[in-house]
Amino acid sequence: MLREIERAAWELFGTVGFDRATVEEISRNAGVSRRTFFRYYRTKEQLLSFSVEHFGERVAQRFAAAPKSRKPLAALEDAVLSELKEGMKDLRQPKEMLGLMFEEPNLRGRFLCALSRWVPALSKELAKRKAYRGDAARCDLVAALYCTAFDQAHLRWYRDGNLDLPTHIKRAFRQLRETNGPDCSR
Amino acid sequence: MLREIERAAWELFGTVGFDRATVEEISRNAGVSRRTFFRYYRTKEQLLSFSVEHFGERVAQRFAAAPKSRKPLAALEDAVLSELKEGMKDLRQPKEMLGLMFEEPNLRGRFLCALSRWVPALSKELAKRKAYRGDAARCDLVAALYCTAFDQAHLRWYRDGNLDLPTHIKRAFRQLRETNGPDCSR
DNA sequence: ATAAAAACGGCACTCTGTGCCATAATTTGC
């Protein structure tokens, strides 16, 4: 049922755009009532942010399960990349989804908000591994920075998609770690 | 008139919260019609993101005006801090505003979205100064990272505000540049 | 088979946001 609603929604989003796709019509095409739609999804935007939120949870789980011998930032990168590989499989139209996320200001906000909700879980894992001596505030910051790098990698992939997404992500993470590199030190 | 609407809005937000403050009542308290409200602000949320968006523009201006002898990341930090000092003066209740931005998911999204709109202007300035050899993608990333550090500094300031905001920001920027430091290298 | 529980649909309602048109205020040209 949930799958059916999402299918109908994406079909409409693709043809008439996000704003002009009414919940009324999505529901009708999915064979449920409008009221039922709102039982599954609190808002129309949530159709989109659902998968983003879940993705973050699963990354955090993978991160937590990584061997303690692995360095914290490396383990975090591993978790993102492996979950990405796994999670992309059951995404119908990843590029179309991302496109809406970047173009529609409403959705962009939702996306970033969902992204920022990953921070606590990731930060906690960093702290457990004694990254930055377990300084919670610093782990929060670094978790947030990785989320931003993740977002920017997606943006680049979406805008000029010659390389594949994991490559963009690896590059962004590496560049994050080299922010204060020789080309641009204080 | 604009000032009057904002005043009325903040008064209501403070007493009944953001969601329960209807445009109807804000407008009435400001002595203006509901229709006029929507002529000034495209949405209710925009009441809040306005100032955020303008802040970014002014930071970019200051950045552009900085002497070329200053290192790019240092000049960026200068611009943020000096604009912060100037801009906080005519903000009525900065902490209350930030509070709503962090607590209300709707507003959090708007805030982050407004923040991410700073990236192009900041990135362009970084590129002009030949940061990272003028690599546009990399400048985008770094600009976004600084925005995130800015956000996290605000969050910390809001959550446990013993130190003042500029101190939090300086610390966050420094920690960003030391992401790959000795405590947490790969 | 039947009772309890969960899912669903319909309806009415509030609120946001918009289009349209009439009216009041302000600016501009003379």
Added chain:
DNA sequence: GCAAATTATGGCACAGAGTGCCGTTTTTAT
């Protein structure tokens, strides 16, 4: 000054999002 044009405002009606309530259908358990 004054008339015309421009601009700001208000009123109204409307579509869509989201919610509360209640009755009905479908599942599930016993």
